[in-house]
Amino acid sequence: MKRVFLKYFNLLLDKILYRSFVLIEGDSLPKQMPLRTIVVAAEDDEFWCVGLKCPCGCGYTIELPVIKEAKPRWDIKFDSQNKISLHPSVFLKKGCKSHFWIKNGKVIWCE
Numbered sequence: 001m002k003r004v005f006l007k008y009f010n011l012l013l014d015k016i017l018y019r020s021f022v023l024i025e026g027d028s029l030p031k032q033m034p035l036r037t038i039v040v041a042a043e044d045d046e047f048w049c050v051g052l053k054c055p056c057g058c059g060y061t062i063e064l065p066v067i068k069e070a071k072p073r074w075d076i077k078f079d080s081q082n083k084i085s086l087h088p089s090v091f092l093k094k095g096c097k098s099h100f101w102i103k104n105g106k107v108i109w110c111e
Helices: 002-016
Strands: 020-025 037-043 046-053 061-065 075-078 084-091 099-103 106-109
């Protein structure tokens, strides 16, 4: 029951609040990922990866490579207000099978 409540609470928050982001030094994500925060790992002025907890509330940590040599990889952009966007969409093929975009700091769910 608690897990179902948290899932729908997260979905509601995603409609009204932006996801914050934090920039960390290094080429890997921290072991303990913060909730509702997008973590960007960078080393020597180069972005390596982006990480976040799955927005559905399942608890899975998503790690997306953004370094040019990686395949697949995601493109990362920041707007003038430091809100983050990722391209292409994020689609988990296993587990919860969440499919969503991160645009201007918001989670946009695919239907």
